[in-house]
Amino acid sequence: MIDLHTHTVFSDGELIPAELTRRAAVTGYRAIAITDHGDFSNLDFIIPRMMRVAAELGEAWGLTVIAGIELTHVPPSQIADAVKEARELGAKLVVCHGETLVEPVALGTNRAAIEAGVDILAHPGLITDEEVALAAERGICLELTTRKGHSLSNGHVARLAGAHGAPLVLNTDSHAPGDLAPLSMARRIALGAGLSEDAFAQLRLNAESLVLKAGGDIEHHKTEGI
Numbered sequence: 001m002i003d004l005h006t007h008t009v010f011s012d013g014e015l016i017p018a019e020l021t022r023r024a025a026v027t028g029y030r031a032i033a034i035t036d037h038g039d040f041s042n043l044d045f046i047i048p049r050m051m052r053v054a055a056e057l058g059e060a061w062g063l064t065v066i067a068g069i070e071l072t073h074v075p076p077s078q079i080a081d082a083v084k085e086a087r088e089l090g091a092k093l094v095v096c097h098g099e100t101l102v103e104p105v106a107l108g109t110n111r112a113a114i115e116a117g118v119d120i121l122a123h124p125g126l127i128t129d130e131e132v133a134l135a136a137e138r139g140i141c142l143e144l145t146t147r148k149g150h151s152l153s154n155g156h157v158a159r160l161a162g163a164h165g166a167p168l169v170l171n172t173d174s175h176a177p178g179d180l181a182p183l184s185m186a187r188r189i190a191l192g193a194g195l196s197e198d199a200f201a202q203l204r205l206n207a208e209s210l211v212l213k214a215g216g217d218i219e220h221h222k223t224e225g226i
């Protein structure tokens with residue numbers, strides 16, 4: 001399992017990075033990105049701290065740990081600057097909290113995130129054909145999610161991504177220990193959103209590409225005691 005969207009106590013998650021990554025390893029993960037909620041108030045607080053622990057925890061637990069960020073409710077006009085600042089601070093993976101059906105995310109967030117070149121547009125809700133086509137052109141991954149509420153539009157996102165050739169990934173958006181999911185569950189949720197087995201295989205390759213782009217190792221899985 002490769003999961004590129006999770007939270008710790010550095011935003012509204014329940015676990016510190018050491019426990020989240022240990023539990024991920026025991027769940028069978030090959031790679032995990034920690035992507036706490038960020039805006040201009042805290043990017044310089046969160047990102048260096050994740051970078052401080054990512055490599056050492058990954059080495060200890062036998063998986064790749066990626067220091068990322070989820071830009072969350074940043075006004076669309078400020079998203080490009082936030083992406084730039086996050087990358088300058090060293091974030092290896094930039095996720096944007098998209099226009100989920102279950103929160104009042106500002107209209108225009110999906111488009112601004114795609115134009116700003118985020119790595120993953122998370123839970124993009126009722127994303128439009130035009131936006132999905134733009135994501136395909138720019139190689140921006142759209143997210144299917146196991147997360148309650150955000151997952152309500154998985155079918156819509158999967159259908160449009162298939163129609164326009166936009167890359168997909170599937171993440172858990174974990175906030176608590178029980179949110180982490182093994183690959184078997186990820187597969188079932190992807191198929192439930194309408195993906196074929198081939199499309200799910202491609203989704204896994206897309207996640208591997210992001211791990212490699214972030215400087216990680218996808219073969220890395222050696223957790224004992226699982």
Ligand SMILES: [Zn+2]
Binds near residue numbers: 070072098122
């Ligand atoms: Zn989010």
Ligand SMILES: [Zn+2]
Binds near residue numbers: 005006173
């Ligand atoms: Zn999230």
